[in-house]
Amino acid sequence: MPTLARPETCPDCTAPLDGDPGFPVWCPGCEWNLLVEPAAAPGRLTPREQRRAARAERRTAERERAVRARSELVYEQVAGGSPAHRDPAVRLAVALAGLVHLTTLLVLAGSVALLVGDAWPLRVLGAVGLLIAFVLRPRPGRPGENDRPVGRAEAPALYALADRVAAAVGAPPVDVIVLSDEFNASFGRTGLRNRGVLTIGLTLWTVFTPAQRVAMLAHEFGHAVNGDHRRGRWLGFALRALHEWYRLTVPERLTASGDHYVLILAGHLQRLVMLLVNGAVAGLLTALDRLTVRSGQAAEYRADALAAAVAGTAAAQSMLESLLLGTTVESVLMRRRNRLVRARRDDRADAAELRADLVERVAAVPAVERERRLRLSARTLGSVDQTHPPTHLRVRLVGQRPQVTEPLVVLTDEQGAAIEAELAPHWERMSRELLRG
Template sequence: MSSPAAPAAPTPPADAPPGATPHTCPQCAAPLDADPRFAVWCPRCEWNLVPEHDAATDPTTPAAPATPRERAVAARTEQLYQDLAAGRTASAGRRDWLAAAAVASLVHLVTTALFGWALWLLVTGSTPLRCLGAAALAVVVLLRPRIGRVPRGESVLTRSQAPALYGLADRVAAELGARPVGVIRVDRSFNAGLAVVGLRRHSVLTLGLPLWEALDEQQRIALLGHELAHQVNGDHRRGLWLNAAIGALAHWYDLARPRRHAHWAGFRLLFHVAGLISNAVLHSLAWLLMRTLFLLDRLTARAGHQAEYHADTLAAQAASTEAARGMLKALLLDGAAGTLVSRVRAGHQSRPRTTRRGAADAQPASPASQASKAPQASPADTLWDRLRDHLAGVPPLERERLLRRSARDRAAVDSTHPPTHLRLALLAQRPPLPAAVTTSPAESAAIATELAPHRLRIARSLLAP
């Protein structure tokens, strides 16, 4: 696929400041440094900082959440950062955790009570009541808390298959005082995560291969350090009691959402009335469940964000502050990585393919011409090299845009992670730490060899139509 055309130069509006030209900002007339691969924006006034929203909002207006709830979330996020930057740890987080534990206990109590009632009906009830008890027991099975299971399949690397990668993860875990990882798996996401599953609480480390390939050696250690730090950073939401309650509530809400009902011929009015009544009941129940989920999110957000900041600190302890900051900055390049993959996929799909008939009619090539043709690597073979080159070539101006966009979207971050720009700022305010864990060239080569089959498999899945 050919390279994308350069974006059109901005046209100065009628009320543009004096001196504005197609090569200057249409709002403040500052010179624009355009890169044909990325959005054109103005670092001085932040014109076109968020291109997809630029036509609908005033980009010079400071970021302001649209709703009171979003404004409250942004204010709490900023306040927590200020507290941690100043070395303050308030007791509000502990009170919130106790309240969240009480709500989780109520959720588990409801499930247990329903289970006990179903058993009582099955044992002591009449035939109609036993039918009701069986139905209630089926509901309990549907609404039971999910604790996860150890993954299996081609994405999982066992210790015998990847001794070098497990060895590095074990050294990072030992440095942080965490348990050795139980299972490592790789997927196609530009992300990473740690989950604790099963009754025996096995830790499952998921490494997104696109992100892994975008990092250097020390940044990869920082990524391992951040994820393994979730075992020791005090994040109560990852505990069995609270995590199971949140999962159960989410599943209850999904089942309680009102749905359309089919109307049988001859009973259209009856089913319409019954549907209205059932939807009203389900709507009220779903609203209550959603409000409970919002309450748990509100009660655990501060502790969760604080745990993420602590995980960043532990990542810096393992890999160095510089590597931890580099890893966080790489997380902002998710969009650039997706653009490159889409470009390679489109180019691969647009390549002409010789049909069987055409191949039969084609003249056989001479041995000399066959010998002169060097074998060409497939897009899947070269995807990771192209991805690394593309992300390494992202100019500082685009990286600055992504960082400022993170600051503008501070109220839109998910409830489990603070904004990236605040995480970077907090690491910058703390004393720099040297690397405690490093890798040798031989160890790095061994890890690359262990991941080689997965690199090809995931590359092919990313480029598949």
């Protein structure tokens, strides 16, 4: 296969192109080659298959346009300063969530009523109902496989920074910090005691600058005060219960439990009921998602504004842009994993080496490549409804607000070093796990 020479000028607008040869070539002027078109599927399609493929493509394009339009509308509303708290859609979502909770209560009450009755077949039904109610009970999400909580006594410097940032955004101090291996961070409330849990992805933390770390913490604590209904208990527990209903009612092919026509009929009937409930649950989940997307995205923009207020506008923007560098981190990990396999070394990964490599590679991503990823986030937006608004709109909105040049919280070198020392054993363990693949 002939290797294509890297063009020096844009084939479309003849603008001179430069950029790191280690990254895809594209034109910032006219966005030539921004989207690398997927290769056409090989093989001949019958006319009927062609029509079907064209229809599917049109549907996808329509859905993407709709998602993009929704995101852009929310952006216009938030940028225009329209108040979000009187969102009638959220009220409807809250009412629907109430129905979900009512259903759980009815299942529980009904099961108890059946259990205290005399007829044993009904008692069995009651026991099954109790089991279902148990599955549906309000409960926190499950932690990730490699997640590890780190306590206040173990990481006083990290908690001191977290507390300062939380105080700056007006959030209560966090109850527990959890370290994960993901290129991500999140804040949530968990359990009936509603404990605040901050999850910090260590790869993200490692490649972030001190100011970006502060901005990231401020954004996450912003979720404690930005009135995001989706993260509240009422809606959050309802969504979780609905996911359980969905899981419980996925119709499975019943193995014939007998060949008597009554049993076969009962099997079909059960499948039909499951199918109906499953469809209704899926519809309800979609509806709740649609109803809360506006308030959820508006809440994200508010959290970004808090990040800018606490860490400064520039730090907040560069933090958001750096969230698009996950693939760079992943490629460093891949390369190191392969090298370990080739060297047949045991997996005593050198944590310090991995850290240096990650920091260096992320810092080496040139501005034109960062810009490409940002523009790509605008173009490819819309394959799914996401909880966060598209990154390019988040960066733009932070830029449109009054510039903050005096950060409220600064992470000094000394404090940074103390935190690094606290996190060192965790990074060592996690890099071992990451390199094992």
